[in-house]
Amino acid sequence: MKAFDTWERVLLALIVAVYIGFGLGIEGYLSPYALADSSYNFSEKALIALAMALLIVAGEIDLSIAATMALCSLAMGFAMRAGAPLPLMLLAALATGALCGALNGWLVTRWRLPAIVVTIGTLSLYRGLALVLLGDQAINGYPDTLSLWGNGSVGDLIGVPGLIVPIEFAVLVVAGLAVGLFLHRSVAGRRIYAIGANPIAARFSGIAVDRYRMRLFVFAGLMAALAAVLLTGRIGSTRPNLALGWELDAVTIVILGGVAIEGGRGSIVGTLFAAVLLGSFTFALGMLNVSGIVMSMIVGVLLIVSMVLPRLLRKLAWRRPAAKPA
């Protein structure tokens, strides 16, 4: 599977078009500060989208990923209330994420359940637990370091005043590189494609399919924890409705990024481009005072158009009837 193919080029062209189009139309959109600001729009979502991309390529899905984020943030908050120092708080978040992911993975591999049903169930369960534990309260008063991670720039961190790249974006770039290299340049990555394309054939060719599935779910939990740490730091509080509905945003990013929902196809480059495209696009709409709900409508339409268009073009080009619907 090529990491940079036609669809990635299309996305790149669209990103350039968005930046040039809105840059000419909106004053200040292309200023370095606005660009840095726009990255907050997609950094955390892109982090969970990376894990989601791996899962979808492997033919699975995790709809509970945003609810996992809420639980991770909650664990961090409770650790803080119990007087834990920052490293222990992070550990609490990561452990919670890994546990949530492991439960998903266990249900999927041990009981042979479809991931979509399992994670709809755990979505409800995790979000419900967050509601039970926190009620209508919020946890505030996180340490300044956490706020710096969420809001600060790399320059703040290493003491170079001019470097305004946000820390979140830097984390995303590192994570994107790591996940991209893993999927596109490692044996394990190739196997994930194989599992997604045909799990039975993959099993017969000696791949420990269930072990991969399990690890991918745990990885999704860990990425959710990472995203939760950054998001909690950025907004400075934990509420049970933290990141509500982000699972759909993450799936949208992955699908728009050219990953096939049925598994076996897609790239990390595309996923990252899609995250940047959606983030910069909605940031521009925000500068134009378009309300959030209209943005999500546009994103929904984009999602459908991005799938219909290639098929429509193929149909016109080949002049043959469409493939049988699934």
Next chain:
Amino acid sequence: MKKPALFAAPALRREWLLLAIVAAIALAVGARAPVFLSWRNVLDIANDSSILAILVMGQMLVLLTRGVDLSVASNLALTGMICALAGRAWPSLGIVPLLLLACSVGALLGALNGMLIVRFGLPAIVVTLGTLSAYRGAIFVASRGAWISDQDIHPLIKGLPRETLLGLPSLVWFAAAVVALAALLLRWRREGRELYAYGGNPSAAVYAGIPVQRRLMMVYTLSGLLAGLSGLLWVGRYSIAFTELAAGYELTVIAACVIGGVSIGGGIGSVSGAVLGVLFIGVVNGALPVIQVSPFWQQAIAGAVILISVVLNARSERTTGRQILEHDALPKAAA
């Protein structure tokens, strides 16, 4: 592994089991708080469950064909808003035109899903994920973000769920009618049987000469139509229409189906099971405040119940379980 007799006839057994669980919960709660079993409270629960039951019937048809309709809640809210706007603009509208409007707008939105899925061969989960956002945004555009509150809702829309017939609220009658029609379709009509056939094995269904594309269009249109009808009823019952109306309710609908034994993998599910799934959610949600458990528990309990019921399903249907994300029927045993 020796299979216990409990799983010998899964479809039948499960439903009795579920019925017993629902009854046990109702009785246990009733023993602690007799008010729970009062006629008034039973009517409340029935009222609350009615709209869910209507939506679940539509969703079940879609699930049977290995699809999923995530856009039902957005469809419901959009149709509800359109009806509320129409009612405000033309106060002389009768209830029949309003019902027709709701059903046709809903059916249209559902048919759009169906068209995208059938014509372009797109996965249902992605298409309806897209229309979930698109329809939700369209409400904002249609209403310019404003709320339509009690005094602006057409009196007939408000009155509809409050009518009673033979001592039962009209919502319950609507639900009963929809459930009866769904049972008729799935049990005695060729079109309904063909849905099971298609869900069980799509390729075989094509070879058997089932007009697959027409059937798929039918289920998505029906799911939309029922969502539209629910929209009118919802707006009437709660006397309000706004952008975030019923947001996230699609998961409750799917949860009710799953609890009721409708398989996400297609081809398995019965009307009676789905109705019991609805009753389960209704009874649990109604019981929590009565036994003074924080309503915050609702969602967690629903999640746990979904997981338990799918695990139980998996044990009884191990050979037939399939994934929604797979395109072809693959034997699961080898995985």
